[in-house]
Amino acid sequence: MSIKSQPGFAYQAVYRYLGALIDAGEPDVPFKLPSLRALARRLGVSVSTIQYGYTLLEREGRVYALAKSGYYARPPARLTAAKDGSDLLQRIQAEHRRQVGGQAPLLALDVPLLRLERQVQRQYGTLPSPAWHPCGDPQLRTALAARYTHSARHCWHADHVYLAGDLRGLLDITFEALALSGEPVLVASPCCPVVLQALRLAKVRLIELPLGDDGRLDLGSVRHYLETLSVRLMVLDAGFSSVQGARMPDADLDTLTALLTRHDVWLLENDAQGELRFEPGRCLRESVPAQRVLVIGSLEPWLGAEAPFAYLLAAGAHLPFTSAFQRRAMRLPPLRQKAVARLLEQGLLDDQLPALRVQLQQQLWRLDRQIRSRLGRYLLAVHPAGGTGLWLRSRYPMDMRKVFERLLARGQVVEPGTLFSAHGLHERYLRIDGLHLDSANTEALLDALGDAFVEERKLLDAMNG
Template sequence: MRSGKQADFAYQAVYRYMINLINEVSPDARIKLPSLRHLAERLNVSISTIQYAYSLLEKEGRVYSVAKSGYYALPAPTSTPWSPGGDLLERLYAGTRRPGMRVLSADEPALLLPLDAALLQLEREVVRQYPRPLEPYFQPCGIWELRAAIAARYTQSPTRYWQADDVYIGADLRGVLEILIEALGLKGAGVLVESPCDWIILRLLQDAGVRVIEAPCNESGSLDLMRLEHLLHTETVQLALLSSTASLPPQERVHAARLLERYGCWVLENDVHGELEYEPPTCHLRNLVNPDRLLVFSTFEKIIGPEAPYGYLLSRHLSAPLQRQFVLRAFRLSSIRQRAIARLYQNGRLDQHVQALRALLKMHATSMNTHLRQHLGDRVSYRMPQAGATFWLRSTQAVDMRRVFQHMLAQQVVIAPGELFSVSGLYRQHLRLSHTFSGHLPLEQVMETLAQALRQGQIS
């Protein structure tokens, strides 16, 4: 027989397990919890122990019972006490996972108009057309149809063209970038990065031992060409990681391309937002730089949604090391889903979708701009985004942005402090806000909460 201490430990362990289970529940859904018998079998404890843990949760208002149906739960959002230490990115991710949060830190443009339904419909068509296994052998770089569709989309002329063999598809963008870093042998090398830069890319470069050289944008949001030339002249730069629009007007983009060519620099183009410019796309950087020193990466997720998380890379001159790394990584990707995505390209559905998504993004950006002016006024400065799903804001007063971040977490709102987008301590007075947000709080209330957090976070 169990002693009193053992019984106490059992119900306490069950209680903690149930708290974690409840906290994973969406706040606007009534979720049925496991029955007493099923939970007792799962956790290898007595039914009476489970019943006692449930009774504690019921007294706390965390669960409720329905006659002849069972126990149900809704999560009770909790606030995280402020702590100046710890990893800021880990705290941000923890905040986004908490139930009931309004997440304004994410960059998820497809949230406005996902293509999930169309993708699933095309998958059913593919299955009917190919009732047997689609591939008799392993294709580590992705199926030919999708690779060919991407190559065709990026081809611009007889000299600036891509072929299916130049395209490599991985499970997600992070996995593709990890392979690229390994294939290029970038450990210890100098990589010039347009800044601010996505924190996932920065963390990958740091973890790989890359020497990150930041080229910060100026107050108008454009890449500083004088600073760029200075860095190329004074630093040993093996690779320049720049966005497809390079945060530059077209004429200055041409000048940047000439600078990179003069210093013999390879270019890695970040095309994640290349299709999400609100106005008709301008000339991308890849169409200006030397194609023999060009690599391009992107992901389907930004325009299709989370059902298409695959990342991809285009490279004309690294076939041997890239193929080797993709074989070693051995991505197992659904050939049915890849074919469905390829058909979105081939039948014109993706072009229609992108056009509609751009219009929605522009409309939401305009709405967010109105809310920012009404509720934050002169507390922040910013410029209207030209693409994507986020605003880049700078506090006009000196503030402790970490304290602002934590204050917002306590109010069930997640923002992205600007320092996450730099490895050298830049942007401590900045934050990124999404205008394709999720959560249950009204946007007006969120903006008022942010204004209050900025006031309280001021450094005297």
């Protein structure tokens, strides 16, 4: 069967075919890819379709062109532990892509998304093409605003929403608009590594506030920093810690609300996994004055590479944010944005979320039971209130980077706790992403973990005499 006869747009099938070809290459060794005409004959599509597939990969930095020679692949880097941790995130992401065949979305929404885009294409075949908007398509901004509006008191409008091509780009623009260079910023830790990277590049004075295993912050420390420093911004996950999985008690949220309001501090809530709460719960943004709230999120977990758009909700400071997005002039595909808007308006995302939450909850709880049964003498798990992973603490003073390195040698990937800190915190912790674990690779992972802990304990005992 040719690619032309497969479901979806032909260029998407070409993109996936080339991605698999690149991933299968030897790590770190560039190689020449088939010519446009040769690949068009092989896959049964037009040369222009092949060209567009190559263009998408070139934008991602996965291929490059040489004049009069053709296209060359940049295969994933060989995954080895970086001594300074500077590229640890990129290496772990590369290994995840290799193991699961790409960053698959959490939900199978790519097919309905492409169907909706065909509808939009047919509609605009007889109408003028939609105008380009530097802050994003109005229809998609309206759909996202409606999604976050729950009452007359907590409501959002289209002009509060800003769109970017991905989460990293969105964060760069947001921190540029806030002019945070040199300013103290409080961050609840463990924190999303992409957020930490963007804050470091914004050259802020980053102050980490470690969460306890119960999801609580040291509110005395928060009060101290707010009273002694001119803190501009506080960064938290929405509803629960997306890395750790624990939820902050309501009483703590009330205290934080009072502190942030009293000191007029911006709150930035990372809502990238907020939809994955297993039980209803409060978000801090529901209590803080709307004019001081920023919410960031991403559509990539649900739609994958088809629409990796990220969004910012900001009810206050319209001019700085609008100006920053206009300066960047990010040209997102207009028809794709309208198709995503229709997908949200028709409730296709909401239809699948309840089943996904149940599936993730059962998967993580099963993994928790297996770890307690087989590795309970080494590890304690934080009971997850949501998310896709399990946060584990070593019972012994052991650096999880070393465990990570041992597992890496056996082709198994865990995420060491220091990945989620800007200052090397959480070295006794690790996170297991449970999203793509089945019974077979769970067994292999637990075997490798057990062996790594035995070896590390032997080394520790030898060092302690």
